[in-house]
Amino acid sequence: MSDSQSQRAADLALIARIRAGDEQAMTALYDCYSGIVYSVALRVLSDSAAAEDVLQEVFLQLWRKPDAFDASRGALGPWLAVIARHRAIDRLRKRQPETDIEDTVLFVDADLEEEVARAEAAGKVRSALTAIPPEQRALVELAFFQGLSHSEIAERTGQPLGTVKTRIRSALLAIRKALTT
Amino acid sequence: MSAHSQFAEDLALYALGALEGLERSELERHLEGCVACRSELQRLRGDAALLALAVEQVKPPAGARQRLMAAVAAEPRRTVAEVKPRWRMLTPVLAAIAAVLAIAVLALWRQNVDIDRRLAKTQREMQSLTQEYGQLQADAQHARDVLDVITSRDAVRVTLAATNAKPQPQGKAFYIPKSGRLVFMASNLAPIPAGKTYELWLIPKNGHAPMPAGVFRPDAGGSANVMMPSLPAGMEAKAFAITIEPEGGTSTPTMPLVLAGAAP
Numbered sequence: 555m556s557d558s559q560s561q562r563a564a565d566l567a568l569i570a571r572i573r574a575g576d577e578q579a580m581t582a583l584y585d586c587y588s589g590i591v592y593s594v595a596l597r598v599l600s601d602s603a604a605a606e607d608v609l610q611e612v613f614l615q616l617w618r619k620p621d622a623f624d625a626s627r628g629a630l631g632p633w634l635a636v637i638a639r640h641r642a643i644d645r646l647r648k649r650q651p652e653t654d655i656e657d658t659v660l661f662v663d664a665d666l667e668e669e670v671a672r673a674e675a676a677g678k679v680r681s682a683l684t685a686i687p688p689e690q691r692a693l694v695e696l697a698f699f700q701g702l703s704h705s706e707i708a709e710r711t712g713q714p715l716g717t718v719k720t721r722i723r724s725a726l727l728a729i730r731k732a733l734t735t
Numbered sequence: 736m737s738a739h740s741q742f743a744e745d746l747a748l749y750a751l752g753a754l755e756g757l758e759r760s761e762l763e764r765h766l767e768g769c770v771a772c773r774s775e776l777q778r779l780r781g782d783a784a785l786l787a788l789a790v791e792q793v794k795p796p797a798g799a800r801q802r803l804m805a806a807v808a809a810e811p812r813r814t815v816a817e818v819k820p821r822w823r824m825l826t827p828v829l830a831a832i833a834a835v836l837a838i839a840v841l842a843l844w845r846q847n848v849d850i851d852r853r854l855a856k857t858q859r860e861m862q863s864l865t866q867e868y869g870q871l872q873a874d875a876q877h878a879r880d881v882l883d884v885i886t887s888r889d890a891v892r893v894t895l896a897a898t899n900a901k902p903q904p905q906g907k908a909f910y911i912p913k914s915g916r917l918v919f920m921a922s923n924l925a926p927i928p929a930g931k932t933y934e935l936w937l938i939p940k941n942g943h944a945p946m947p948a949g950v951f952r953p954d955a956g957g958s959a960n961v962m963m964p965s966l967p968a969g970m971e972a973k974a975f976a977i978t979i980e981p982e983g984g985t986s987t988p989t990m991p992l993v994l995a996g997a998a999p
Contacts, residue, residue: 580807584800592795594787606799610806617807628781635787636780643752672788679789697753698786704753716744723747726782733785 561669565630572620580617586669587631588613591638598642598699608641631672643701675733682732686725693718694725742772750779885920886960894922904957906994908975910937915968917948919961919975921994924953927979934980935961936988940971940998948975950984972998 568586571579588609595608612634616623623633643649683691693711696702704722708715745762748754754762766773894902906921919935927933932952936945949964976995978988 575812577804577807581800581804584803588795588799588803589792590788590790592799593790593793596793597790602796606796606802609795609799610803613803614806614810617810628784632781632784632788636784639787640752675785676789676792679785683786683789694751694786697748697751698783702753703755704748704758705755707753719744719748722751722753723744726747726750726779729785730778730782 562625562629566625569620569623569630572617580613583616584613587634590631590635590672594635594638595642598639598646598701604645605642608638608645611641612638639698643699647701678732679729682729683725685732686728689713690721690725690728693721697722742769743775746772746776747779750776750783882962885918886962888954904994906935906975906977906996908935908972908996910972910975910998912971913969915966915970917961917964917966919949921951921953921959921977922957924957924959924993926957927952930982931979932982932984933959933993934978934984934988935964936976936978937966937970937972938974938976940973945976945988946970947984947986950980974998 568579568583572583591612592605592609595605595612596602599605599608615637616634623630683694689711693707693713696707696710697704702710704715704718707713708718711718713721742762742765745754745758749759749762766776894905902923904921904923904925906919909918910916917937921933924933932950934950935948937948938945946966947964948966949961951959951961953959974995974997976988977993978990979993980989
């Protein structure tokens with residue numbers, strides 16, 4: 555617990571230094587979180603150059619507006635992962651970036667501030683995903699990593715809208731359960 | 736409750752950004768007034784974030800870090816770009832504070848100069864008072880000396896008269912009518928019997944009744960003094976007189992007059 559607290563304190567200290575224009579703090583932050591940001595973008599875009607563009611975009615945005623990160627909204631790691639996912643989907647779907655995505659509030663039960671804890675949680679989620687029926691997993695991935703809307707998913711998979719909704723919710727709850735047990 | 740279960744599945748889609756159209760706007764309207772659903776949405780977004788964290792970890796390309804830092808270095812300097820506007824915003828405030836401080840300093844300086852001046856003046860006054868006090872002390876000492884010689888029991892009193900004459904009882908009154916102050920000295924008085932006293936009288940010029948001006952008994956040599964008896968200020972004296980009265984004195988003189996003298 556104290557480790558995750560000190561990690562959170564370290565994150566906040568880095569953000570403060572970035573706010574002050576400290577480029578070394580930016581490097582430290584990059585070393586800590588570039589892997590997850592790049593991996594999410596690559597998972598969505600399947601294109602390393604495009605994924606690196608997203609990586610640059612996410613970190614540059616943090617450099618320009620460090621105050622966009624609000625510690626009360628969750629840990630820095632998941633927040634950056636979600637931003638990366640949004641930016642990647644915007645690019646994939648050639649949408650205008652959603653301006654309010656930085657305001658997203660994330661609530662995660664598990665400690666995700668420490669790298670070890672994040673890796674452990676990621677392992678649990680991966681095994682939960684392999685444990686749920688493949689058609690459920692496919693729906694979640696279409697929504698989360700392809701950025702398809704529920705009607706698009708229904709159309710693409712040929713499943714009724716109600717079934718799509720139910721299965722996606724079940725999948726998310728299964729992930730939550732995997733982490734809390 | 737039915738409303739919440741109706742929205743439960745929509746919430747999951749919404750958390751993934753997959754809810755669209757009418758259902759999305761209906762849910763957003765519901766979220767505005769429903770704390771429970773807002774809280775569940777945050778949890779579902781957290782669940783979705785876990786999906787992102789669970790992706791297979793791939794290292795960014797080797798040059799990505801350098802390219803990012805080059806881009807960061809190419810950004811306008813924050814210390815200039817952001818701090819300066821704040822200073823600009825602060826400038827009027829700082830100017831106001833500086834002005835207030837300047838006025839305060841000036842006021843203090845003036846006050847200081849004023850205090851210095853007053854201090855110098857007070858010092859001069861002190862000096863002058865000290866001199867005055869010294870003079871007063873000298874005067875007082877002189878007065879005490881004079882009085883001492885006149886009133887001391889050790890003083891030798893000699894009344895000079897014509898060489899062939901027998902010493903006669905006599906008195907001298909020193910009187911300042913304006914302040915009512917009186918000093919009386921008598922000599923060669925006859926001894927006074929027990930239960931009796933000499934009494935000095937002021938006879939007013941305005942015709943009023945004689946005013947008692949003190950009782951006294953002479954010493955063995957027949958000398959006596961009356962110092963500063965209680966008399967009203969501004970009373971012009973026509974004459975002074977002495978009578979013999981019962982001990983303690985009276986308010987009206989009893990004849991005959993032992994001594995009497997008219998004021999000039």
